[in-house]
Amino acid sequence: MTLGNPPYSKCPSCKSENTLRNSHTQSISEKIIRTITWYELFRCSKCGWRGWKSNYLLSVRTVKKIFFYLLLMILASVIVFNILKMVI
Numbered sequence: 001m002t003l004g005n006p007p008y009s010k011c012p013s014c015k016s017e018n019t020l021r022n023s024h025t026q027s028i029s030e031k032i033i034r035t036i037t038w039y040e041l042f043r044c045s046k047c048g049w050r051g052w053k054s055n056y057l058l059s060v061r062t063v064k065k066i067f068f069y070l071l072l073m074i075l076a077s078v079i080v081f082n083i084l085k086m087v088i
């Protein structure tokens with residue numbers, strides 16, 4: 001999956017535009033953050049800055065994630081409701 005470079009991505013360190021590139025996750029914790037949040041790991045090709053940036057407010061990935069959490073919440077509440085019904 002290639003997301004390309006968002007037009008408003010600006011390096012927080014050197015303030016240059018269009019220097020940020022998607023950086024590969026190097027550890028499990030980075031992979032987890034990337035999966036559960038809509039932050040992406042970036043590296044600046046100019047100054048070498050590396051960090052997290054939420055560079056898009058609403059994308060397909062974000063919408064999918066929101067739907068996933070909603071589904072999870074509904075599922076959890078259904079399970080809890082059924083358990084409560086069994087107990088009472």
Ligand SMILES: [Zn+2]
Pocket residue numbers: 011012013014015016019044045046047048049
């Ligand atoms: Zn930079």
